[in-house]
Amino acid sequence: MIQISYLSAATQPMSTQDLMSLLDTCLRRNTERGVTGMLLYGNETFLQALEGDEAVVEPLYETILTDPRHADVQLLRRKTIAHREYADWSMGFKRIAGATLPHPDAVLEFSDSEFTADFLRQHVEIAEELIDHYRQPHWEPLVEALDERDRMLKHLKSTLAHTRGCLGLATLVLEGCAEAGRGGTFGAAQARLCETALGMLRQV
Numbered sequence: 001m002i003q004i005s006y007l008s009a010a011t012q013p014m015s016t017q018d019l020m021s022l023l024d025t026c027l028r029r030n031t032e033r034g035v036t037g038m039l040l041y042g043n044e045t046f047l048q049a050l051e052g053d054e055a056v057v058e059p060l061y062e063t064i065l066t067d068p069r070h071a072d073v074q075l076l077r078r079k080t081i082a083h084r085e086y087a088d089w090s091m092g093f094k095r096i097a098g099a100t101l102p103h104p105d106a107v108l109e110f111s112d113s114e115f116t117a118d119f120l121r122q123h124v125e126i127a128e129e130l131i132d133h134y135r136q137p138h139w140e141p142l143v144e145a146l147d148e149r150d151r152m153l154k155h156l157k158s159t160l161a162h163t164r165g166c167l168g169l170a171t172l173v174l175e176g177c178a179e180a181g182r183g184g185t186f187g188a189a190q191a192r193l194c195e196t197a198l199g200m201l202r203q204v
Contacts, residue, residue: 003051003081004061005131008070009117010044026091036086042096042115049131051084076127085135094134
């Protein structure tokens with residue numbers, strides 16, 4: 001396995017929705033490909049680590065080089081690894097903010113405003129320290145939002161399935177009652193079914 005880390009400048013500011021869309025794609029594709037890693041973003045700057053089988057990670061990095069969202073991509077390090085360092089993350093994420101930014105030993109006065117592609121290109125050791133620092137789990141609200149969105153989608157699918165079931169039963173009951181009414185056989189059984197169907201529809 002190999003691990004690649006790089007930094008790049010975003011070609012345009014990434015909104016929260018843009019980042020959610022990017023992470024959603026990364027989470028799905030990386031899971032399918034067996035890729036793990038982490039992405040830091042701030043001040044229109046990407047700092048990312050990717051790891052997995054060489055036959056998968058190398059082509060993925062080549063794709064990033066031509067991705068229109070990235071400019072001036074710079075490889076920071078490429079190393080062979082025996083074990084994953086981001087085994088639990090199909091794509092960990094941290095949006096850089098002053099309150100949570102560490103002060104790497106290399107530059108004690110380092111701040112989030114200096115988290116830029118230009119600054120990090122001149123201080124590669126800081127970029128590497130940031131990657132190492134954030135290797136530990138830091139669940140960004142943005143990722144939590146993605147998880148919450150997934151939970152909501154699952155709930156919505158379940159609710160829609162339940163609704164379709166209720167509507168199916170109600171349709172069946174109405175058809176049966178209509179037939180019973182036409183045949184003059186509408187009775188207590190049909191009335192109970194109507195009450196059942198009505199109760200289910202009231203819960204939808």
